[in-house]
Amino acid sequence: MSEVAGRMSIQAGAMALEKSMGGRGMLLGGVPGVEPAKVVIIGGGMVGTNAAQMAVGLGADVVILDRSIDALRRLNAQFDNRVKAIYSTADAIEKHVLEADLVIGGVLVPGAAAPKLVTKDHIKRMKPGSAIVDVAIDQGGCVETSHATTHQDPTYIVDEVVHYCVANMPGAVARTSTFALNNATLPYIIKLADMGYREALRQDKHLLNGLNVMHGKVTCKEVAEALNFEFVDPSVLLA
C-alpha cells in the first residue's frame, strides 16, 4: 500500500496547490519559461521513491531527504540527476522545507509513531499557499500540525499552508489498491486452500507472524501487551 500512497501523494499535492483549495496556484512542472514547483520529499523509502517517480514525471524540481547513504545512492542511480538526493539533517530539512512549494512527509517507522520532522515553527515560516501531504498520518503523521482527514473533505489550512492528511489514501483508487493487495495476499490464500490453516501456518513463518488470535489466546505480542492480555506463542498452540 506504500507504493499506492506514495504515487497518490503527488496527485493529491498537485490538487492541494490549486487556487481553489487555497494553494499557491502552481503547476508542479511549470511550463517552458516558468519555474516548476519545488517538491521536497522527506524519506527515501517505498513511499518517497514512488512519490519521487511521479514528481519527476510531472516535471517538478525534486529534493529527497534520507539518512541512509545506501538509499541516497540507490535514488541517485535510479533517477539519474533528476532528483537531488540529500542527506537528511535537522538543518537540511529546515532549509528545504522553507523553500518548498510542496512537502511530502513519507517517513514511517513500522509499528511506531512517526517522528515529527516538520514542526509548527516550520509551518509558520513556509511560503503562503504551499502544501503538505502527510502520508504517515496513519501512524500519527510526521508533521506537528497534521491530523487525519477524509476523502470527502481532504484538506485544511494552518498558517496559510494547505494540509492533505487523508487516512487510508489508497481507498481513493480502490481498484488499483485491491489488485495490489490481491497480488500480495494470493500466495497465502493458495497455501491456506491447499494445506489447511494448521499446515500452512507451520510451513510459512510470514503467515504465522500475521496470526493474532488462536483458540481464544492472543498470539501477537504487541497486541497482547497493548490490550493487557496474556501472550501465547502460536507455535505452542500449533504443536
Place this chain on the structure above:
Amino acid sequence: MSEVAGRMSIQAGAMALEKSMGGRGMLLGGVPGVEPAKVVIIGGGMVGTNAAQMAVGLGADVVILDRSIDALRRLNAQFDNRVKAIYSTADAIEKHVLEADLVIGGVLVPGAAAPKLVTKDHIKRMKPGSAIVDVAIDQGGCVETSHATTHQDPTYIVDEVVHYCVANMPGAVARTSTFALNNATLPYIIKLADMGYREALRQDKHLLNGLNVMHGKVTCKEVAEALNFEFVDPSVLLA
C-alpha cells in the same frame, strides 16, 4: 495557455478517476504488478503533447491520435516508444476511446467550434467509471455530452462517465499561468512603452493583428462581422 491546460488536464483526469468523484478508482500509473490506466489523447498539438508528457511521466499507457503524419513523427521522436502515436480515423477514435480509462479531448481549431469527435454513443459504451477531460470546452468542446463547469464544481457524470469540463482551466494554477502570460506579452508591452502605440503597431504586425478597436472603429474583421459593425482596416487609421 494551451501548455498549461494540456499539463493540467492529466492531474484533473487523475482526480476524476478517484472513487469519491465517481471514477473507476484507478491510479494512472498503476503499481508494479497492477495495470496502469489507458489514457487516450485526441489531438497531438500543443494541448495533446503537453498532456502526453504528463501522462507518460505518471506511468500511464498513453495513446495519442492525430491526423498529421508530421505531428505523429514528432511525437514518436520526442517520446521514444512511451506513447503510441496513432493516425486518427473515426475507427481508431472509437476503438481507443472504448478501451480508455481516461480520454483527453485536445482538438482545438483556432477561431472555430471544436469538432465533436467523441459522440453520445461512445460515451454510452465507454467503461463505467472512466473519465473524460474536455480541454476544448472553451470552444464548445470536442465531446457531444460536455458542457462547461467551474473549479468549484468541476465534474458531472453522464452514463457513468465522469466529465471534467472546466472552462478556463489555467485559472486553477493562477501563479503559473500569470507568469506564462507575462512572458508571452512582455515583448509587446516593452515595445508600447518604448515607441508609443502608433509606432509599435506600425512595426509589429502581430501586435497589429491583435488590435480590435481604434478611434471608435472596429479593426478586427471577425468581431466586426459577428457584431454587425463596419470593419475598418487598422493600417488606414494608423496612416
Place this chain on the structure above:
Amino acid sequence: MSEVAGRMSIQAGAMALEKSMGGRGMLLGGVPGVEPAKVVIIGGGMVGTNAAQMAVGLGADVVILDRSIDALRRLNAQFDNRVKAIYSTADAIEKHVLEADLVIGGVLVPGAAAPKLVTKDHIKRMKPGSAIVDVAIDQGGCVETSHATTHQDPTYIVDEVVHYCVANMPGAVARTSTFALNNATLPYIIKLADMGYREALRQDKHLLNGLNVMHGKVTCKEVAEALNFEFVDPSVLLA
C-alpha cells in the same frame, strides 16, 4: 546463456512475424501512425528481462508477467513505464496472450520441466498470424504445442500461430555466446591451472557443486538418482 537466448528471442520473434514465415506481417515497433506489436513476455527472470530490453528497444508495446512482486518492482524501476509489469495469474496470462502479436515463453524452473503456461486452447484462440517463441524448449517448453526445432528449419505453424522453438538458440550467435561462456568459466580454469584440481575443488564450493564423477564414483546426487548409481559425497573423496 539465458541472457543470449532472451535477447535473441525478440529478433527471432520479429522474423517469425514476417509475412513469408506465415506471420501477421507486423513490424514490432510499428511506425509513427501505425500501432506497434503487443509483445507478451511470460516470466521476468534473466530470459524475460533481456527479452524485454530488446522489445522495448524496438518500440514494441511490452507486457511482462511474473509472480514475484520483487521482480515486478525491479522491472518497473529498470524500464520506467516502458513495460507493463503485471502480476501473473491464469487469468492475466489468458487475457494478455490472446491480445498478443508475439508471446515469449521465458519460464524456466532450473532442473525441472517447465510448466505449460500457454495451453492448446490459448493457441487456438490467439490472433491468426501471431507468433510464439518458446525459450524454455530445452526444458520441455512452457507452451503445450511446442516441440524442438533447428536453426535450419526454425518455425512451424499450429492453428495459424507461428512457433519458433529452436533448441540451443545461442548457437546462432556462436561468437557472442562463446565469449559469454568464456567469461563465466575463465575464473574456474585459472584456479584449476594455478592450484591443481584437488585444491581448486576444496577451496571453491561452486566448482565442487559442478563435479559429477570422481575416482569412478558419481558425486552428483541428481545424476546418481536418475541413473541409479550410488552417490558418493565428493568431499569424502577429496579428503
Place this chain on the structure above:
Amino acid sequence: MSEVAGRMSIQAGAMALEKSMGGRGMLLGGVPGVEPAKVVIIGGGMVGTNAAQMAVGLGADVVILDRSIDALRRLNAQFDNRVKAIYSTADAIEKHVLEADLVIGGVLVPGAAAPKLVTKDHIKRMKPGSAIVDVAIDQGGCVETSHATTHQDPTYIVDEVVHYCVANMPGAVARTSTFALNNATLPYIIKLADMGYREALRQDKHLLNGLNVMHGKVTCKEVAEALNFEFVDPSVLLA
C-alpha cells in the same frame, strides 16, 4: 515506406549476422561482458534515422554518417550520445565500414540512381562474416556488389560478406506497411471523394504533382522524357 524499410533493415541485419546465414554469429547488443556489434549506417535521412533508432534499441554500437551538419545535429540531439554522428567523407566511410560488423546502406537520392558509396574493394577488406543491408536497392543500391534479392531467398555472400538486398523490403511486414500507406494516402482519397478529381487536383498541388497521365497525355515530366513522349503541363488540361 522509408520508415518501414529503415526499421526493418536492423532486424534483417541481425538475422544476416546469424551463423546459419553465413554471418559472424554475433548478437547486435552483445551481452554484459561481451562487445556489441558495430553497426555503421550510411545516410542520416528517414531510412538512417529509423535504422539508428532500432540499432540503439537493440544495444549495438552505432555510427551514422551524413554530409549534412544539420542532420548530424538533429541525430545528436535525438539520440543523445547513443549514436556517433560522423561527417561523411570517403575516408570516414572507409574507416568505419572496415570496422563494421553490420553496414546499413541508406543513401537514396529521390528520382536518381543511388551513389555507390561502398565499393568492391571495401567489401574485400571487410571482416569475414560481417553483413550489409542495402536499403537503396530499389534505386540500384549504394553498394557496388549488391543486386536485388527476394524475401524467399534474401541473402547471398560476396567475399565472405553477407548481402541482404531484398527489393520491396516493406512487403515482409505487409500489415504495418498497408496501414502506413493508408495513413499517407487517405487525405487524398477523401478529397477525391468529396470534390471529384478535377477540383481535388486543382486545389491540392501535391496531388497534382502525382498525376502521370490525363486525357491520353503524359503529365509527368520525368516519365515523358524517359519514355520519349510529349509532356503536357497538367494545369493546361485542367483549365
Place this chain on the structure above:
Amino acid sequence: MSEVAGRMSIQAGAMALEKSMGGRGMLLGGVPGVEPAKVVIIGGGMVGTNAAQMAVGLGADVVILDRSIDALRRLNAQFDNRVKAIYSTADAIEKHVLEADLVIGGVLVPGAAAPKLVTKDHIKRMKPGSAIVDVAIDQGGCVETSHATTHQDPTYIVDEVVHYCVANMPGAVARTSTFALNNATLPYIIKLADMGYREALRQDKHLLNGLNVMHGKVTCKEVAEALNFEFVDPSVLLA
C-alpha cells in the same frame, strides 16, 4: 565553433570551481547525499544548449535563461525536466545569478558587441568562490567585469568570483575543432576545386557572403565601414 565553446565552457567552469583555482571547491554533480552545483546558463542558443547538455550530463542543477519562448520550448522538449528553462528578465537574471555556483555567459549577437547582462553589482553579490565563464568574450563579453585571458593563464578573480574568459576557447581542443571546421568548410573547398573561384562564388551565395576583398576592392560592407574603405558589391566584380 559555438558548439565546441559551449561544450568546453562546462569543463572550464568545473575546473574554475576547484579550490586551487580560488573556487568554492564543489563538484558540479555533487555526490549522493551532497547537493550539486547550481549552473546558470544565460542564453539558450547554440552555446547555451551545448553547455546545458554537458552540465546535465555531469549531474548539475541547471537553469537556462532565454527570451525566446520557442527556444525555451525546444530546450524543455530536448532535456525533459532536467533543465529549468526560464524566461529571461532583468529580475530572473539577478535572482538566478546570485544563487549560482557557476554562471555561463552565452549571449552572442552576431556582428555586434554582446550585451552586459551580468553587472559589476551582480558580481559583488555572488557567492564567494563561485565562477563565471564568459563564452561571449570574443565579442566583448556579456559580463561587465570580464576581460580576455589565455589558455596559459585562463582565470582571474574579481570580488571573490573566479572569471574564466579565454578568447578562442576552441583552441584548447584543437583536434576536435579542426575536424569541426573542416566539416563546415569542406563543401566550399570542393566547389572551389571543381568550378574555380568565379563560378563557385556565382553559384553559392553563402560563399559570396564570405568574400571580403576582390581585385583590391573591399567587398564586405561591415569591413569597409569599420576600416573606412569604399565598399564594392562583389557581384559587380564577378560580372
Place this chain on the structure above:
Amino acid sequence: MSEVAGRMSIQAGAMALEKSMGGRGMLLGGVPGVEPAKVVIIGGGMVGTNAAQMAVGLGADVVILDRSIDALRRLNAQFDNRVKAIYSTADAIEKHVLEADLVIGGVLVPGAAAPKLVTKDHIKRMKPGSAIVDVAIDQGGCVETSHATTHQDPTYIVDEVVHYCVANMPGAVARTSTFALNNATLPYIIKLADMGYREALRQDKHLLNGLNVMHGKVTCKEVAEALNFEFVDPSVLLA
C-alpha cells in the same frame, strides 16, 4: 571518497586532454560530425561507476572493464547501452587501452597495493597525446609509470602520454568532500555524544573496527604488525 574521486577523474581527464597540457586536444564528447573521445575505465566498482556516469554525461564513447559478471550486468542495466561493459582480461585491457584517448585507472584493492594493470609497454604504444588518470595512486597506482602529483602541478608526461596522478583528488572539491565525509561520519559522532565512547564502541562494531589505539595499546592488527607493536584485542580493553 571513491565517489568524489571517480566523478572528478573525468573532469581531470578532460583537462589533461587539452592542448596546453600536452594532450591530444580533444573534447570528450566531440561535436556533431566529429568523433567523441574513447574513454576506457579499468574497474567497475565505486570509482569506475561514478567515472562512467560523468563520461557518459559528457558524451564520450565509454568502455568499462571488470572481472565480475555481476558488476558488468549492473553497469549494463544502469547505463543501458551507453557504456560497453566488457569482461576484463589481459587481452581486453591491452586492446582497449591502446585505442583509448583517456584511460581511468580505478582498480583499488582495499588495504593492498593496487595491481599494475597498465604497463610501461602499454604506455609506449598508446596514442600520442592520450591521457591517463590514475585514481588508485593513493594505494600505489594501477599504472606502472604513475607517481603521485599535487593539485598545484597535477600532470606530467611519459612517452607522450599525459599522466594525472594527484594524491587526495577529493581535496580539490573540498566543500563537496567535506559534506560527503560529514554524512558518512555523523551517525558515529551522534552515538559517541549520546552514549560516551565505551558504550558506543561496545554497541557498534563498525566503530570498534576503526579503533586504532586504546589505553596505550595498539588495537588495530594491521597497524600493530606494520609498526611492530603488540596487538591487543579492543574488546578485552573495553570489558
